[in-house]
Amino acid sequence: MIVLIPAYEPDERMLELVDALDEDGCRMLVVDDGSGDDYQPLFDDVCSRGIPVLHQCSNTGKAGALRRGLTYIAGRWPGEDVVTADSDGQHRPHDIEAVAAVTAQGDALVLGGRAFTGEVPLRSRVGNAFSRMLFRASTGQRVHDTQTGLRGIPSSRIPDVLSVGGERFAWEMNVLMDFSRRRIPIKEIPIETVYLDGNASSHFRPLRDSLAVLRPMLRYLLVSLGSFVLDVVALQLLYVASGQLLLSAIGARVLSGVVNFALNRSFVFRAAAAGDVRTQLMRYGLIAVAMLAAGYAGLALLTEWGVPLVIAKVVADGAVYVCGFLLQRGYVFARRRDAPEELPAAVPALR
Template identity: 50%
Template sequence: MIILIPSFEPDARLVQLVSSLREAAPQLQVVIVDDGSGPEYADLFTTAQLAGADVIGYDDNRGKGHALKFGFNYSRKNHPGEAVVCADSDGQHTVADILRVAAQLHASEGAMVLGGRAFAGEVPARSRFGNAVSRAAFKFATGVAVRDTQTGLRGYPANMLDWLLNVKGERFEYELNLLLGSRSAGIRIEEIEIETVYLQHNASSHFRPIVDSIRVFAPLLRYISSSLASFVIDAVGLLLLFALTDSLLVSVIGARLVSASVNFLINRHLVFQSGTHEHVARDALRYVILALALVASSYVWLAVLVDWGVPLVVAKVFSDVTLYIISFQVQRRFVFKPGAVAKAAESYAPPSRLPSRRSTALSNVPSASGITWWLR
């Protein structure tokens, strides 16, 4: 099993983490990705290498997402068949929690394992607020409850690495993209509680509150905005057609045809990213079946509510909010669900070079099966 640590301008806590991991579980292989920290940090990375880690990286800072992909690609090529646990280098993840996530990953039978913080005790206000907003938005957009959407302590089975390399994102948004794409890829998520650690109010974090928050929330906004855009088109179309035809049935069908076409294109290419040409007909057929079912449901809801004296606009909002959750779940699990993990990762070649200080992989590191003695 690989412990992958992306690192940008670290301090002595990185070396301490490597030493503690090697002491607690010497059968694990620690891989550090230097995310372009610069020459002034070369001595610290050399010390980490002497402590037992493989140190790889590149010259220019490219972001956490890129560093993780670089490490995944290295692990896939140099340690085939090994699962990967990712941890941060700033002291927020204890050795005990890293090993607990590794143990859960070993026992999870192919799930993505998250180490979720409880955010108890003294937690910086921006961290507590940011995670609360992210957690609520994620649940609203996907219907999935995750305690800590921003955790950097995660475990991935070996057969997930190809998929990980194909998920979009180069910086902090990458890890949220993984969660957003996991269900459509048929990946199960397991979460265990870990200790909440913030040293010096998280002063060592390289997270930029405004720029990186926009990056992180962009995927969620895509999820939500797709439905909102379709709702606006559908609502406006419904009102216009009803004013012209005075027929509720014609208005519902006409407005839904236009909004459904727009929604299909947005969801396929931007939200669920199922945009391969070979599956257009399959996805379109599934979506048409769903759209017809939604049209029928929408008409029944509107007919009943309008008959009860509810204004058309109010009835429209009520019925569509109810149908939104159903529609999203069906699209994610059935309409745009890919048949298999993409194979494009085979050609993944980051535009970066391995620094000359890279160490040679240890040849006597046991495979993941050798970890069982401390997992019991």
């Protein structure tokens, strides 16, 4: 087991964490994410303890530091599991070791989930609650702490993690989204909630990084909403032109379905290279037919009761649309679990 610690402009708390883990016999790797000359003495102290340090020439963000560390570990210590921990003292050694113990038991990504009890900064409490809600809405999976940096990665899952795109803090959310979509198991264990000095040491930029973290989920919801609006407008126009409810419903669904499939495949799920388009289209078509039948049944029933067409459309399709979201994510565009990208052949040297 290797504890991977990304650090950008750290303070003495990094040394305290390193010393505590060293006393417990943990092996570590620290990545200096372009902190600059002023912080070199701290990293020299880490090196003097026999702990390797990788230096980034410039600040690449947390994603860049973690990718570099994971790539190095996979090359130098193949077969070793990894636990990622922040350098600011918010992850206690006993929690790091607890995540490591669970990670060693299987092939699941293990999260150290904070309970957010006690004195938690408002921006952290609200941000995590919002992120948690949207993640569950987009994936159907419950994760209490989607933004935790304490994660256990089995050695077999390092290629899967490295295959995920994204930068800075958004990358950690992308990993959860990707694993959920590919049905790779995710476990969560409770850890202590620690915020020091009002979380002043965090390099998380509330507005900019929150938008980046939520971008994958927002893309999913935006495309689905746009397709739904297109379906409603097309239904109304076709019904006015033809006077045939069934024909109008089928035509509107075909049009919105083609647009939805293309955007979900290329823009939302980024699945253009992850599966055969014919298989994806066939699965999408089966789901679309089932949703069309359910939606039309509800639409016919509501209009028979005298509900205006547009209102009936919104109510009927709203009831079945959530199921369509989940089926597209988990079935139509699911990536194969056995198709991660290969690790880079070259291992970065210590600098």
